[in-house]
Amino acid sequence: MILAAVADTLVFTDTLAQIGNPTPEAPPLSEKILQMVRYFTWFILLSGIIAITYAGGKFAWEKWTGGAMQSPRMVAGAMIGGVVATSGGTIMNAMI
Template sequence: MVIHAVHNALLAQIGNPTPEPPPNSDKILQMVRYLTWLVLLSGVCGITFAGGRFAWEKWQGGPLASPKMIAGGMLGGVIATSAGTIMNAIIG
């Protein structure tokens, strides 16, 4: 009973803080947006390269290694674009 009252009293004093960006964080957020753009661009380039390689491998009749590249590029893109959502689910 006493522990419950102390717990409620402490929660009433602490409240629920809202997150806010630190001062001068505009440049850091801009860098994160640039890096996100570069990751997405590299994923598109990788999938395009793997598609061309897939066509070459089919035309040559050799073993197919490019479907793994395409699947890896697509999985990497999904993880890269949902990184913020994943972190919010883990932290929040």
Template sequence: MSIIAASIVDAVSVYAQVSDPTPEAPPLADKIMEFVRYATWLAILSGTVSIVFAGGKFAWEKWSGGAMQSPKMVAGAMIGGVVATSAGTIMNTVLTI
């Protein structure tokens, strides 16, 4: 019986050490954050360019009397922008469940 009790005490002490680790940055964390900043910058730039392009195309279609396809482009760019800017919030919500 004492062997079982000793095993339980050992398991509890190991669990107590594992359950409260000290946080530490992973290796290359600064490079990963630099990449994330560049990706964020690229997403914002591409969203801005797509909205400007779609607005110009909308004006051209309105002026020339062509088929109106650009409102879908503007809506798609805006929805993409909302998803891109809220990606951090979405990932925090998904990962904390």
């Protein structure tokens, strides 16, 4: 019984070896999707730059007027968000 199972396994793996390794092919409309991703990445980077600039201006205003200092959290949040947003592609390439 064990020999029969081993023999069946060997025949199955031999059949899989004959199938081959298929080459990857881009799906239809993949260029449009990649263009949309590039636009989205550009928008995220622009949003991060605007957020850091706004938080820096607010930080200066709070320092000058002596108000509550909430802008350092905004600067840190914008920087962490930018790191996460821009590293998403790198993480996915490492996973694949």
